[in-house]
Amino acid sequence: ETGVTQSPTHLIKTRGQQVTLRCSSQSGHNTVSWYQQALGQGPQFIFQYYREEENGRGNFPPRFSGLQFPNYSSELNVNALELDDSALYLCASSPGQAVYEQYFGPGTRLTVT
Amino acid sequence: AQRVTQPEKLLSVFKGAPVELKCNYSYSGSPELFWYVQYSRQRLQLLLRHISRESIKGFTADLNKGETSFHLKKPFAQEEDSAMYYCALKSLYGNKLVFGAGTILRVKS
Numbered sequence: 313e314t315g316v317t318q319s320p321t322h323l324i325k326t327r328g329q330q331v332t333l334r335c336s337s338q339s340g341h342n343t344v345s346w347y348q349q350a351l352g353q354g355p356q357f358i359f360q361y362y363r364e365e366e367n368g369r370g371n372f373p374p375r376f377s378g379l380q381f382p383n384y385s386s387e388l389n390v391n392a393l394e395l396d397d398s399a400l401y402l403c404a405s406s407p408g409q410a411v412y413e414q415y416f417g418p419g420t421r422l423t424v425t
Numbered sequence: 426a427q428r429v430t431q432p433e434k435l436l437s438v439f440k441g442a443p444v445e446l447k448c449n450y451s452y453s454g455s456p457e458l459f460w461y462v463q464y465s466r467q468r469l470q471l472l473l474r475h476i477s478r479e480s481i482k483g484f485t486a487d488l489n490k491g492e493t494s495f496h497l498k499k500p501f502a503q504e505e506d507s508a509m510y511y512c513a514l515k516s517l518y519g520n521k522l523v524f525g526a527g528t529i530l531r532v533k534s
Binding site: 316343354357 | 429434459468469470513518519520521525
């Protein structure tokens, strides 16, 4: 059984650019949640996708958007990058919507300069 | 407002000493609370849920609604317990987790 994978591992972008982060969910999981973890903070919920539909959103501006594909993998897109977007972005997949069944990926470290 | 507070950024104890990682929360109603752990170079993983009332790796946590706390305890710390620990609750608004800032537990030999 393959766990949750994320790509890339890390990347550096310039303020104002756009970025796409990718997440492959664990086999059999149809729900993907994205979290932002700033340095020294706990993860903060961005949004969740369930069967290709957005199923809840945290307190993030519209320039944070996402997609879920028929194979349940997911993308997080961030437009007009700001310095404060520098963080570790975590993806978690689950077989349903129970939060305690979320399995986390290793994260993507985004640095905005 | 729903909030999780972990007052200690770092807790350092000697091997064999008792451990208590503090977690306080603010929440309307009956919260669903969790402890997550992240060992060095590993991904974030669920340690335990208050609903299951089980002991995992010798750790237990009791929900105290009067004190709005969910402290994580272990009677005898081991070096392999060294990790980052996050307390979290299930949001009232949807299937999302609200995390505290985390506490680094360092167990010294």
